[in-house]
Amino acid sequence: xxxxxxxxxxxxxxxxxxxxxxxxxxxxxxxxxxxxxxxxxxxxxxxxxxxxxxxxxxxxxxxxxxxxxxxxxxxxxxxxxxxxxxxxxxxxx
Numbered sequence: 001x002x003x004x005x006x007x008x009x010x011x012x013x014x015x016x017x018x019x020x021x022x023x024x025x026x027x028x029x030x031x032x033x034x035x036x037x038x039x040x041x042x043x044x045x046x047x048x049x050x051x052x053x054x055x056x057x058x059x060x061x062x063x064x065x066x067x068x069x070x071x072x073x074x075x076x077x078x079x080x081x082x083x084x085x086x087x088x089x090x091x092x093x
Contacts, residue, residue: 008081009038012069015076021068028055033065037073040091043084048093063093 012034016022032055039046052059073087
């Protein structure tokens with residue numbers, strides 16, 4: 001993952017930690033779900049399974065946290081970020 005994507009993912013993790021429904025999850029789960037939502041927004045072609053495998057956690061764990069984060073997707077990303085996909089159009093898995 002290049003420097004820009006790492007910075008975006010770090011920002012998303014920090015914002016996600018401010019959401020009570022998400023902050024109660026494990027840091028590993030939040031990181032995995034953050035990377036997945038960033039990959040979606042930037043059209044990187046990574047599946048939920050790909051991300052779950054890298055983090056060695058269940059795909060369902062990523063999915064559940066992604067769903068919680070999805071509700072706040074417009075607040076998670078830096079305001080000046082130009083994403084490939086519109087954040088409003090990200091898929092709900």
